[in-house]
Amino acid sequence: MQTSEITDPYKWIISQTVERVKETLSELGYEVDLNTLLELVEEPSVEAYGDFSLPLFKIAKKYKVNPIKLASNIVENLSSKMPAYLIDVKNVSGYVNFYINYPEATKLLFNVVRNLGEKYGYVPVDKPKRIVIEHTSANPVHPLHIGHGRNSVIGDTLARLLRKRGHIVQTRFYVNDLGRQVAVLLYGYINAGRPKPPENIKPDKWLGQLYAVTNTLIEIYELKREAEKTKEADEERYRELVARLDTLLAVASELRSVNPELFDILAENLKSKDNEAEIQELMKKLEYREDPKLEEDLRRVVELCLKGIRETLRVLDIDFDKWDYESDLTWSSHVKKILEIAFNSPYFTYYKNAPAIDLTKLANKDLYRKLGIRLSMEIPPLILQRSDGTTLYTTRDLAYTLVKFNDFKADMVINVIGAEQKLPQAQLKLALYALGFKREAVNLVHYSYEMVNIPGMKMSSRLGRMITLDEIIELMLEKARREVEKRTTLTTPEEREEVVKAIAIGAIRYTLISTSATKPVVFDMDQALSFETNAAPYIQYTHARANNILRKHREKYGEINWETIDYKAVEENRKRKQLVKLALKYPSTIAKAADDLKPEILVEYVNKLADTFNSWYQEDPVIHELNPGKRNLKAAITYTIKIILANTLETLGIKAPPRM
RNA sequence: GGGCCCGUAGCCUAGCCAGGAUAAGGCGCCGGCCUUCGGAGCCGGAGAUCCCGGGUUCAAAUCCCGGCGGGCCCGCCA
Numbered sequence: 001m002q003t004s005e006i007t008d009p010y011k012w013i014i015s016q017t018v019e020r021v022k023e024t025l026s027e028l029g030y031e032v033d034l035n036t037l038l039e040l041v042e043e044p045s046v047e048a049y050g051d052f053s054l055p056l057f058k059i060a061k062k063y064k065v066n067p068i069k070l071a072s073n074i075v076e077n078l079s080s081k082m083p084a085y086l087i088d089v090k091n092v093s094g095y096v097n098f099y100i101n102y103p104e105a106t107k108l109l110f111n112v113v114r115n116l117g118e119k120y121g122y123v124p125v126d127k128p129k130r131i132v133i134e135h136t137s138a139n140p141v142h143p144l145h146i147g148h149g150r151n152s153v154i155g156d157t158l159a160r161l162l163r164k165r166g167h168i169v170q171t172r173f174y175v176n177d178l179g180r181q182v183a184v185l186l187y188g189y190i191n192a193g194r195p196k197p198p199e200n201i202k203p204d205k206w207l208g209q210l211y212a213v214t215n216t217l218i219e220i221y222e223l224k225r226e227a228e229k230t231k232e233a234d235e236e237r238y239r240e241l242v243a244r245l246d247t248l249l250a251v252a253s254e255l256r257s258v259n260p261e262l263f264d265i266l267a268e269n270l271k272s273k274d275n276e277a278e279i280q281e282l283m284k285k286l287e288y289r290e291d292p293k294l295e296e297d298l299r300r301v302v303e304l305c306l307k308g309i310r311e312t313l314r315v316l317d318i319d320f321d322k323w324d325y326e327s328d329l330t331w332s333s334h335v336k337k338i339l340e341i342a343f344n345s346p347y348f349t350y351y352k353n354a355p356a357i358d359l360t361k362l363a364n365k366d367l368y369r370k371l372g373i374r375l376s377m378e379i380p381p382l383i384l385q386r387s388d389g390t391t392l393y394t395t396r397d398l399a400y401t402l403v404k405f406n407d408f409k410a411d412m413v414i415n416v417i418g419a420e421q422k423l424p425q426a427q428l429k430l431a432l433y434a435l436g437f438k439r440e441a442v443n444l445v446h447y448s449y450e451m452v453n454i455p456g457m458k459m460s461s462r463l464g465r466m467i468t469l470d471e472i473i474e475l476m477l478e479k480a481r482r483e484v485e486k487r488t489t490l491t492t493p494e495e496r497e498e499v500v501k502a503i504a505i506g507a508i509r510y511t512l513i514s515t516s517a518t519k520p521v522v523f524d525m526d527q528a529l530s531f532e533t534n535a536a537p538y539i540q541y542t543h544a545r546a547n548n549i550l551r552k553h554r555e556k557y558g559e560i561n562w563e564t565i566d567y568k569a570v571e572e573n574r575k576r577k578q579l580v581k582l583a584l585k586y587p588s589t590i591a592k593a594a595d596d597l598k599p600e601i602l603v604e605y606v607n608k609l610a611d612t613f614n615s616w617y618q619e620d621p622v623i624h625e626l627n628p629g630k631r632n633l634k635a636a637i638t639y640t641i642k643i644i645l646a647n648t649l650e651t652l653g654i655k656a657p658p659r660m
Numbered sequence: 661g662g663g664c665c666c667g668u669a670g671c672c673u674a675g676c677c678a679g680g681a682u683a684a685g686g687c688g689c690c691g692g693c694c695u696u697c698g699g700a701g702c703c704g705g706a707g708a709u710c711c712c713g714g715g716u717u718c719a720a721a722u723c724c725c726g727g728c729g730g731g732c733c734c735g736c737c738a
Contacts, residue, residue, distance in 0.1 A: 039678070042680085045680095045682070045683080045684090046682065049681070053681090057680070057719085093681070094681090139738070176738070179737075180737055180738075181737080181738070353736090354736050374664075376663065376664085377663060378662070378663065378734085380734080384736095392736070393737075393738050394738085418732090419664075419731095422733070450666080450731075450732080486700095487699090489698065503700095515672090515673070516673090518665060518666070519666060519673085520730095520732090522672080530687080532686080532700080533687090533700090533701090534673085534687080535686090542700095544698085545697085545698065545700095545701085548697070549697050551697095556697095596677095600673095600674080603674095604675095604685085607685075608684095608685080611685085614701060615701090615703085618703090619703090621697060622697060623697045624697070660698090
């Protein structure tokens with residue numbers, strides 16, 4: 001392989017080395033697979049133990065030999081003819097420790113970086129996959145809140161990351177417009193006399209209020225009726241109901257103060273109706289397309305809400321390739337077809353008197369492992385239809401999953417959905433498998449994430465108690481604006497505002513993506529708003545500084561002269577070596593983050609890189625370096641780091657302003 | 661009652677899947693650095709029974725079993 005073909009220099013160095021180890025082992029009579037060896041390679045915990053190392057315990061055990069003896073054999077062989085990118089090999093208590101020849105490795109790094117330029121870090125897989133990512137998919141009944149924010153940021157970042165890995169990605173938003181929640185909103189909208197949305201309020205916010213008022217009133221009237229009935233019969237139950245009623249009345253009074261006219265009309269109109277029955281009727285009419293006027297209302301309300309949601313997402317730099325409507329899906333033949341297959345399936349059954357798919361027969365270790373489901377999970381049958389014949393969300397999701405696979409000819413479908421939906425997502429997979437869609441079942445990924453909590457706040461969008469994502473964005477912008485005014489070197493208001501946006505949005509995205517999805521996030525505003533290290537503005541600032549150094553270098557000395565770089569000088573300073581090593585590892589870091597679907601790996605990496613770079617240029621100045629060979633080395637390091645910072649931020653969906 | 665996820669310094673987080681050499685960062689705290697490329701920065705310091713108890717192993721934060729604590733799920737909602 002020519003160096004011009006190398007995209008991942010660190011992997012290249014390691015595999016060159018490991019191949020020699022394999023040969024040595026082979027000469028000693030131990031045949032070990034190359035990949036096995038590569039997997040064993042690890043990063044020593046202490047710098048003194050070298051740049052990378054190979055623990056020999058497993059191999060030694062397999063062949064019943066002393067690991068220290070084995071290590072010494074390997075070291076002897078490699079030392080006699082040192083591989084090009086190594087300077088030393090040592091045998092320490094069963095490990096072989098490898099020391100990189102930094103001048104050579106730096107030369108390799110710069111060759112790759114010069115060759116790929118802005119594309120450094122882009123390591124396409126051999127066989128790109130077609131991947132659909134469905135994310136956000138919020139019910140179009142209220143504005144997005146911080147939990148949706150986590151979903152959107154995860155989905156969008158995964159899309160960017162997988163594209164960087166060469167996959168062909170399509171993002172989709174599933175508009176859940178036939179669920180109960182939209183029906184409630186629609187019911188409220190109609191009973192409020194189809195009011196025109198006010199001009200001075202974002203449409204999703206206004207609809208959120210309408211939704212919350214409707215919901216709260218329905219619950220209040222329901223509770224009142226129930227309380228009336230139990231008053232004499234069951235005193236304990238009665239008291240419980242009254243207590244719940246009290247809380248709801250408090251919520252109602254909050255809601256009324258926000259929008260009194262709307263509240264009063266609905267309070268009057270819902271008072272003496274059987275609201276539950278009417279909503280059920282409404283859902284039925286929608287699913288069976290019995291009322292064109294109703295469909296018109298539905299579309300109007302949903303579009304209005306989506307308009308607001310889209311606006312929020314655009315601010316976060318998130319867009320979608322496709323918007324899918326649950327109603328379109330249901331009204332087309334897709335759902336009907338899947339029902340037909342289900343009714344004729346050997347897994348078909350009745351559960352709680354409703355048509356269902358029996359999934360218990362599929363509970364076996366091998367299948368569950370293949371589908372990524374825990375065997376200890378008890379999975380009840382999947383109910384397909386309500387007694388009135390209307391379908392349920394998961395039934396329609398069954399059809400939708402097939403649409404996602406077929407429409408895009410996808411090899412894999414990733415659903416970014418909260419952890420609270422693990423059970424229905426497992427049912428979905430198993431049902432697909434049961435109905436014969438085995439490939440789809442295996443390649444359907446539920447990317448599950450935990451909740452986002454705001455300290456001191458119990459959120460409920462049903463009751464209209466929540467901080468919206470818009471409000472959080474607004475707060476972040478204000479704070480960013482104050483900080484920028486304090487520190488910026490930029491002069492025009494336009495430039496400043498652009499940086500304000502970059503910082504505020506970056507800080508939100510960074511906070512939401514930096515914690516592993518399996519952990520709940522506490523969205524502490526003050527912490528997210530802090531511009532300290534380990535936050536997006538810190539990375540952006542580091543990038544701007546690197547950019548600044550390069551600009552000054554160019555003004556004073558012209559372009560970097562790669563031919564005159566003094567590679568030996570990389571060894572003069574420990575941090576130069578650390579930076580070279582980190583830069584070498586960038587492509588494999590991107591690859592791992594993408595392959596493991598773990599963007600937080602990239603966050604961890606870029607932080608380390610920024611830290612190291614900041615401390616380096618402080619002790620080892622670039623522009624003031626008098627020796628041209630060394631100066632070009634330093635400028636080339638700076639250039640490399642700048643490219644990596646910019647690429648990483650781009651992958652995380654965070655803007656990297658050249659100046660701040 | 662059953663299931664899923666989480667538990668790492670005062671606080672937040674990485675490492676756990678594929679066990680390995682002195683547990684890695686950040687916030688906060690204490691002390692230092694503004695005449696050198698932008699102080700949104702840098703240097704130094706204190707701070708950890710890796711929730712607890714067993715087990716497997718030459719070796720456990722990591723794997724297995726049993727507890728404890730927190731969140732979530734167990735609907736003809738999504």
